[in-house]
Amino acid sequence: MTEYSPGLEGVVAAQTAISEVDGANGRLIYRGGYLIEDIAPTISFEETSYLLWNGELPNRSQLDALRQEMTAARKLKDSTRSVITSLEYDTDPMDVLRTAISAQGAAKALQKPTVSEAIALTAVIPTIVAAAHRRRHKRDLVEPRAELSHAANLLWMIDGQEPAKERVHWLDQYLVLLADHGLNASTFTARVVASTGSDLTSCVVGAIAALKGPSHGGATYAARTMLDSIGSLENVEKWLADAHAKHARFPGFGHRVYRTYDPRAKILREMAKTADPKLHQLAAHTEEVALKILHEAHPERPNASNVDFWASVVLTGAGIPKELFTCMFATSRVAGWTAHVLESLADLRIIRPASQWMGPEPGKKPVPLDQR
């Protein structure tokens, strides 16, 4: 038996061709060997999903076929719609998503995960997220529109208005950048669930449950909340110094794997300039001051802002309300989750690690109830 490594840090838990996080060199590689910076400027979320599922970028007709299959799968089942409308108005959108995906996938018989199911799950998430948002604001649900792309249709269903081209582009690029990232906690959850032979819905529901955690998917929301609370350029220094004095962590800084700047953060930082110039200015100054403080406190650590920090600015520019930030992460990452599950089927082995016993010596005799 190996020594215990908390958080399984440094433990290889899967072999994968879906993505590689090269932390030492600050590189993220997507399936097929593409660097994220080569994918991001020109390739859509639909193409990225196709790549993660099939191993190669689609040609024009393959992409058209995928788009058609996705638009056909955007509709909620009647039962899912009833489930969503049974929830309290103020339910956390991630709880709505977890529940609605579970209901949408309720079936009579167990099914082995397939690419078609991955497509259907990916296609329906925006419909659920938009419904959760509309309901929260007591507004009618907006039906999906088949001629719109994945990102454009999502903005349409949230607002009920035709979105501007730039907003669609920013959201689409965000979705591309976040679609996969090695064995992060939610993807690992999906693979553990898949390892029992369970269905794809169960894997994605488990992954959503993991992404909900503030230490994982919740960080983008926390970064934006920090920027809101700082409020103005003049307040940056004081706010961060106070927070640091109280030993508060700065959301949006640091990463377990990257020892250098996160390549996704670099791209989002550049996009943020046009997506929301004012918030970008505040964020850039916050980044500068926070890094100075962190560097003074921990000169030995590779301090850097991460993807959550800059994603919070780009999503704001795209017009996404911050309550939906974690759901946006799920909207993107579902492509990676499902790709990992499909990949794991080729050599399925139940993931059942060992544990180290820290309890009392076995053989204690129970005292009868009345003598305790």
Add this chain to the structure above:
Amino acid sequence: MPSEYVPGLEGIVAAQTEISLVDGANGQLVYRGYVIADLAEEISFEEVAHLFWYGSLPSRAQLDGLAAQLSSVRTLTPAAMTTLDALPTDSDPMDVLRSVLSVQGVLPHLEKPTVEHAVHATAALPTILAAFHRRRKGLDFVKPRPDLGHAANYLYMLSGKEAAPELVRALNTYLVLLADHGMNASTFTARVIASTDSDLASCVVGAIGALKGPAHGGAPSAVMDQLEQIGTAANAEHWLREARNRKERFMGFGHRVYRTYDPRARILKVMCQRLNPTFYDLASKVEETALAILHEEHPERPQATNVEFYSAGVLQAIGLPKDFFPPTFAVSRVAGWSAHVLEQASHNRLIRPQSEYLGPQPRKPVPLAERG
């Protein structure tokens, strides 16, 4: 340096725990120091839950307190009830459990896992299952009875009648035996989700998804299928040899951790003999034959019957339909899942292992119009 990849994380220590110890070499299962054989027929499921959540067997007053707390939260929320009614009646009960608990567990705000949350989840599962059972049979919902214990109330809500004391005792023993079992896949799923600081309901929903897999909680139903196909004791040898020629696995045999007889299987076998003689006559003959065949094939391997094999007979005797075997496993294991979530949350570190990249080295994407 990352460690070498071990498929299924076999032998890799993923957690330190005081909740249960699976001593595979000696065929022992230990709950917080107590050997399972000393607990199984002596104590109630509620006492085990107390042992897991608080670290000690309860005094009479503590037990009464916990029992009262459990019975006070057996009712489903209106949203959970509507969700249950919205799902198709032919849904897999595991999908119903996953979806309805996802609603029942919704909190107004994200909270750190507490014993109170554990009580809520544990109390809700029998009500969800019984309500679904009644609904799909076209029968009225039976309200929980606060004066009945956990096992007795589950059976009461299923049938609308108080069950015979012998059956209540049998179900209680089953619930005690299955309540925890080291780092099995569903418990590990719950801990990975907890490690992101997500809420307890999310952990349990994810664990249900993992338990659904045929390689984990689905096994007792598969045992029943196999025994139904075999039909008679006289047919056992012929059927099993044929199955072997078709390279089929025998259901209910073998375990990654036990190198000897599973102590839970031993207890369930004795119960089966008493409660379900018809099942026992066939099953014990199948067991004997299957073990002989497995031993012929792999004399070097420790071949043994596992807990699923005789679980099937006990759950059948209690009157549960076959597709209620996996969710009834959840009714028991939720005590362990939630204890592990509390333990993980008490000294948490994000579970984020590494992966080994098997894909190609970086290359440039071909523009869409030029792809073949």
